[in-house]
Structures are given as structure tokens and as C-alpha cells.
Amino acid sequence: MSWPTAPLKRLVDPTRPITYGIVQAGPDTPGGIPYIRPVDMTQYDGVPDVKRLQRTTHEIAQSYRRSTVAAGDIVVSIGPSYGKTMVVPHILAGANLTQGTARVAPAKNVSRRYLYWALQSALAKQFWDSSVGGATFRALNLEPLGRTPIPLAPLAEQHRIADFLDAETARIDALVLHRYKQSELLGERFESLAKSVTGRTAFRSGTLPDGWSTQQLRRTIKSIKTGTTPSSDDSEIWVEHTQTDTVPWYGPSSIGALLGLTPSLKRLPRSAMAERVVPKFPSGSVLVIGIGATAGKVAYLDHEGTGNQQITALAPELDMVGRFLAWQLWAATDELRELAPYTTLPIINNDFLKSFPIAVPPAAHQRVVVERLDLAASRLRALERTAQQATNLLAERRQALITAAVTGQFDVSTASGRNVTDGVTA
Structure with a gap:
């Protein structure tokens, strides 16, 4: 069974056509009218915390009263992150929108x-993707949104489909949440292990084991260098990734989880370091993000490289195992951020880093710790990959189930109760 389609604009309340919201909302106004932006919406669950919505003045909201939302309206994000959808809860009745969100007020004969x-x-999403394809600014305009094809199921069938999807997607979403909590718990356990074996826990409690010492970071490193961005005069210095005798240039986005580095998209000739256009980060350095929202994140560099001004490289002394230093600073990320000087964000500058106290065991024990944490991190990465694959599969099945139900590819009255997550276990 399948149904013909009609454009979305034919299925909305004729007195409340599809519209976007406020163009200039002004500064956040306590006591004002809340408005919904794409960034406020999750993919499926709407606005997770209405108290955190920004607000505009009553005067601005009144001038955009055409886009006021009512309970039961549907909001669709149409900005660059187009395609998020939500049903307006009663608590947001009377709220407004921005130019990145659109209101869809269903007609009375539509569920x-x-x-x-x-x-x-997928029918709607593929239509949207084709509508913005090739555009420099990939946003969904009201015109293609209004032409979105919607299957015209009979009203009673619409209610059955909605009930079916409410129940079945809730089961899938519960599995996804379970996967997320599993990953979160594994991450917390690894962090606890790292803090314990690197000595951060004992250092904080003042009970370091015999043979360990406390030293300022400056006494365990040979050099500390902060990266730079070549000036506009050096614009031709960048080279293709495929060229030989080059080094990667790292920024904060390159610093991954568990000391990992994602591949650098930019490279410089090795001669740039010799000519001091950029500083040399020697192999075995510990990289630390010094400023910004991700300040304190740590990675280990097992090859020569360089970086921008947000990256600091620490070259360890011979009796300090580089990966041990990296793991201890990784375990101390929260401490680095809490103790660092602040403006609006933490600033982990070189002077602060050099004075930061670390726990130092004998070199042989450092190597034992590194071996243990590297093995545990490898296992954690493997478990996270497995969890992500399962989550991706669940998302695909969720999408396929929604599409099949709303397009009439199966009868939901006989499909209810079947195991739509068959083969994907918690």
C-alpha cells in the first residue's frame, strides 16, 4: 500500500502559513519572549532545556507576531543545520523563532x-538535500520547504502510524541512550585509571608512593615552544600534502581523544623550520592546547611537526618518558583548566605550564604505566568504534522505519510489536 503525496503547504492551517521568525532579535533580554534557534534544537527531541533559550523584547516579538508558535505547532530548522524537527510543547506556547527556524502549523484534518x-x-530529507544542492550557503528556504512532498495517508491511518512510530522509535532511542551511557561509563573508568596510575590521585591527596617525587614541569622538559601561523608574506609556503620533505601543521581541531592526533590538512616544507618561519616540534613532544574552548586537551607527537599559536609543544628530558608526561597531563586536564589564568576562557600559557606540578615516578615505572594505559586506551577505542557502529545502524533502521511507515510500505496495524531492532543488542 502506498499513498499519493501533496506539498507541505497544502497541509497547513491557511490562516497560519509557513513562516520563519525574527531577523534581528537583539541582545538577550531577561523577562522577554523566548525564541527558538536551530542551535537550541536537538535532531529529534526539540529543545532540551527551555530555560536556556535566549529572549527578545516584547516589542520585537510583537513586530514578528506572525511567527509566534502555539502548542502543537511543528518547528523545522532551515538554516545551515536544516532538517531538525520538533513539536512545540505547551511550555513554549507564545514563543517565537529566528530566520533559521520555520513554523509549520498543521491543518485540522492532518495529524x-x-x-x-x-x-x-527520507522522502522529505532527500527533497531538501536536492533543493539546497550546489548552493554556497546550504540553507533551506521557505519555498522548497513548502513544496516538501508529504504522503496523504487517511486520517485514521495517520493516527495509527504516529502511535506506531512513537512507540518503536522510543525503543530505538532507548537503545541509543544505553549505548551512550555505556561509552560514558567506560570513559569515566578509563579517566579514573589514568589519574590513579599516573599519580594525579595520590598527588591531590598528598600520598605519593615511595620513590615518587613532585616536580614543577619546567624540571622535566628540555624545551617549551608555542606555534605560530606564517604571515601573509609567507602565504606561498603552504605545500600539498603529497609533497615529500614536509611536516604537518597542527591546530586545536587536530587534537583528538586519548592523546590522538587527527591527520593535518596543512603541511609546510621542512625548510620552514630550519629558517625559523615556524618553530620545530620535535618527535616525542607533548602537545597542549593553550587557549580556547578546548584548552588543556593533550596529544602525543611521534613525528616532527609544528603548529599554530594555540598549540604548545613540550619536549621531555631524557629521564622523562614522553608518553607518561602526556598521560599525566591528560589526566590533569581539569586541573589545568581550573588553575589557569582566565579572561573569558582559560589561558594555559607557557609560564603557567612550566610551574605546573607533576608527580614523577622512576623511569622504569613510567614505562610500565605507559604500557598499561596505551593498552587500555586501545581497548577503549575498539569498544567505542563498536558502539558507534551499532549506534549508526540503529539510526539507519530508525530512518528506514519512519520512511516505510509514513509512505505506506507496510501496514503498521500488523507490524506493531515486531522487533525493529533485531540484530542490534543493548
């Missing part, structure tokens, strides 16, 4: 929940 699910189907 709101069915329309919500239809807007999450």
Missing part, C-alpha cells in the same frame, strides 16, 4: 504527530 514523522522521512 500533527504524523506530519512530524513525515518531515523526518
